[in-house]
Amino acid sequence: MGRLSLFASLALSLLLAVGSAEAQLRVGFYSKSCPHAESIITEEIDRAIRVAPSIGGPLLRLFFHDCFVRGCDASLLLNATSSSNPTEKDAPPNQFLRGFALIDRIKARLERACPSTVSCADILALIARDVVHADQGPFWQVPTGRRDGFVSIASEATQLLPAFSANISTLKSQFNDVGLSAKDLVLLSGGHTIGNAHCFTFTTRLYNFSGRGDNSDTDPSLERNYLAKLRAKCAQDGSDALKLVEMDPGSFTTFDNSYFKLVAKRRGLFQSDAALLDDADTRSHVIHLAESDNSVFFKEFAGAMVNMGNIAVLTGSQGEIRKNCARVN
Ligand code: HEM
Secondary structure, eight states: HHHHHHHHHHHHHHHHHHHHHOOOHHTTTTTTTTTTTHHHHHHHHHHHHHOOOGGHHHHHHHHHHTTTTTSSSGGGGGGOSSSOOOOOOGSSTTTOOOOOOHOOOOOOOHHHHSTTTSHHHHHHHHHHHHHHHHHHOOOOOOOOOBBBBBOOOOHHHHHOOOOOOOOHHHHHHHHHHTOOOOHHHHHHHGGGOEEEEEEEGTTHHOOOOSOOOOOOOOTTTTOOOOOOHHHSOOOOOOOTTEEEESSSTTTTTSTHHHHHHHTTTTOSSSHHHGGGGGGGGHHHHHHHHHHOOOOHHHHHHHHHHHHHHHTTTTOTTTTBSSSTTOOOO
């Protein structure tokens, strides 16, 4: 290698090193610029969960739905500025999301404390951690320093968010596309230990699995007693389509490993939950988590959340710090 090209390649490595250092999130990003940012969020979430315990599920789900589309950049929170340009929020998979008003309240409080400092993308990441902790799950350090994106497109959410009917190869490839492993898929599906689902997300499994629609047309991978319970809750004629069912019956506001015990017993609610048993690798993770105590799930879930929180983040001078999470500045 000539002197000049050696110099050029050294300069390039230095640039890349600086670039990637800048691109990294870090724990305590706001410790000087907004020292109370994290405690303000925790306080608001603790209060919200005391008043409405079922809000934990929707808030955790928001972070997943944000990160899978254009990365964790709060693109999910942007409102459409015209009906011809629907945003992620308007997409069918996001139709029943909740928690936006609470986010606006938290953001307004953070703006009063430290104007234009704390990103909406970081607020979503910190809220996700805080609801899990408030629901008796683990606490972990959340790397921060994300910035907010400018773009939000409904069709991208429809395309990129995994469907409740997804099979294991689709799930693995959708996770792989955003840099997450099969193990992350299993661990993060454990988010279904809290929250509710509408009947329409699983009634095909109960009544019309292969399109015949007769009384025996049920999903063979669904355990019989659980099937009967679900049928009693969700009628075949669709009149219960919007009725809510606890995803982890009996402990739907408690974050624990019971989701994996249920999935292992073929009592996962969605086809996507049941699908985790259809692959040797994901199946062995499910069994391992079902048979270990909560502490194993807690530690590994925290790691998977940090991995999800790294998806295509904007940092440094990219993006912006929105003043209002629902619109670009
Ligand atoms: C693996 C692919 C996934 C699929 C196909 C999926 C699908 C769904 C569906 C269909 C619902 C019910 C929505 C409704 O009826 O309103 C739901 C709820 C939920 N999901 Fe997932 N999900 C997946 C992964 C995740 C991940 C990674 C997390 C977070 C770590 C998560 C957290 C939740 C939570 C907390 C709820 C309850 C929301 C509520 O109570 O309103 N999900 N999911």
